[in-house]
Amino acid sequence: MAVETSGRLKVIIIQGRDLVIRDFKTSDPYVVVKLGKQPMQSASRLSKILGISGGETTLRKVVPGMDDCFQEEYSIRCVDGEVVQDVWLRLTGVESGEIQVRIIYVEDESVRSWATNCKREFC
Numbered sequence: 001m002a003v004e005t006s007g008r009l010k011v012i013i014i015q016g017r018d019l020v021i022r023d024f025k026t027s028d029p030y031v032v033v034k035l036g037k038q039p040m041q042s043a044s045r046l047s048k049i050l051g052i053s054g055g056e057t058t059l060r061k062v063v064p065g066m067d068d069c070f071q072e073e074y075s076i077r078c079v080d081g082e083v084v085q086d087v088w089l090r091l092t093g094v095e096s097g098e099i100q101v102r103i104i105y106v107e108d109e110s111v112r113s114w115a116t117n118c119k120r121e122f123c
Contacts, residue, residue, distance in 0.1 A: 007041065007107040014100040019091075031099065039076060040083055040105040047078040054080055071098055082106060 011033050019027050043059045050057075057078045064070035071088035078084070083105040091097035 007044065007105050009035065009040065010102075010104040010106060012102040012104070014086075014102055016097060016099045019097045020094045029097075035103075040085065040103065043076045043078070044083045044105050044107055047081075047083060052078045052081075056080075059083070 013031050016029060019029055021027050039060060046059055047057070058075045059078055060076045061073060062070070062076065063073050069089045069092060071090050074085065074087040076083060076085045085103040086100070087103075088098050088100050091099065
C-alpha cells in the first residue's frame with residue numbers, strides 16, 4: 001500500500017507595488033492565495049532523491065505562461081533543506097498591482113513518520 005506524504009506551505013507576502021488606491025490616499029490590501037498545480041511536493045521529493053540537505057540548489061526553472069499570474073521567470077530552489085519559491089505575481093480582478101511572494105514547502109515530520117510506520121504494518 002503506497003502512502004503519500006504531505007507537508008505545509010508557508011506563504012510570505014514580501015511586498016506589493018502599483019497597488020490600486022481604494023481609500024482616499026492609500027489602500028488597505030489583503031491577499032487571497034490560490035495555489036494551482038505547483039511542483040512543490042515533487043521538488044521536495046527530487047531534493048531528497050538527490051540528497052540535497054545544505055546550501056542552495058536550483059531544482060526547476062519556470063517560465064510564465066498565458067494562463068498564469070507570474071510576472072517573470074522564477075526558480076524553485078532547495079535552500080538548507082527547504083523547498084523555496086520566490087516569485088512576483090500580477091494581481092487579478094483589479095486595474096493594476098503586483099506582489100512579491102515567498103512560498104516554502106515544509107514536509108510534515110509527523111505525517112512522514114506515520115507513513116513510514118504504516119508502510120511497515122501493511123506491506
